[in-house]
Amino acid sequence: MVKPEVVETIGTASAEKKVINMVTGELKSTMDNGEEIEAYRWDPGTIYIPHDKPVELSIFGVNGKEHPFYIEGTNIKGTVKKGEETILQLHFKKEGIYRLICKTHPDIGHNGPMIAYIVVD
Numbered sequence: 001m002v003k004p005e006v007v008e009t010i011g012t013a014s015a016e017k018k019v020i021n022m023v024t025g026e027l028k029s030t031m032d033n034g035e036e037i038e039a040y041r042w043d044p045g046t047i048y049i050p051h052d053k054p055v056e057l058s059i060f061g062v063n064g065k066e067h068p069f070y071i072e073g074t075n076i077k078g079t080v081k082k083g084e085e086t087i088l089q090l091h092f093k094k095e096g097i098y099r100l101i102c103k104t105h106p107d108i109g110h111n112g113p114m115i116a117y118i119v120v121d
């Protein structure tokens with residue numbers, strides 16, 4: 001896998017732990033017929049974390065009342081609430097791509113998909 005050049009623009013980094021910041025977001029638009037459509041997102045939608053190293057993921061709830069979530073392939077779950085910060089201590093021992101999935105917005109039919117990709121490499 002070719003890794004993109006990393007430019008540290010969010011969070012902090014140290015020899016012991018990397019901190020990544022994420023927010024909940026909402027996109028809205030109005031159709032020609034006046035119908036309003038919306039979709040919820042994790043932002044950023046893809047994060048890269050090192051294999052077998054501790055990482056702190058801070059998720060701040062900006063849009064939507066709450067977003068119950070889970071990380072596919074793990075036992076990690078929780079809820080991000082509007083105006084609150086949810087902090088996850090992550091440490092993936094297995095490389096791969098893990099999906100952070102909001103259970104309220106899992107697909108287009110539920111104003112999603114609200115899925116972020118956690119790339120562990």
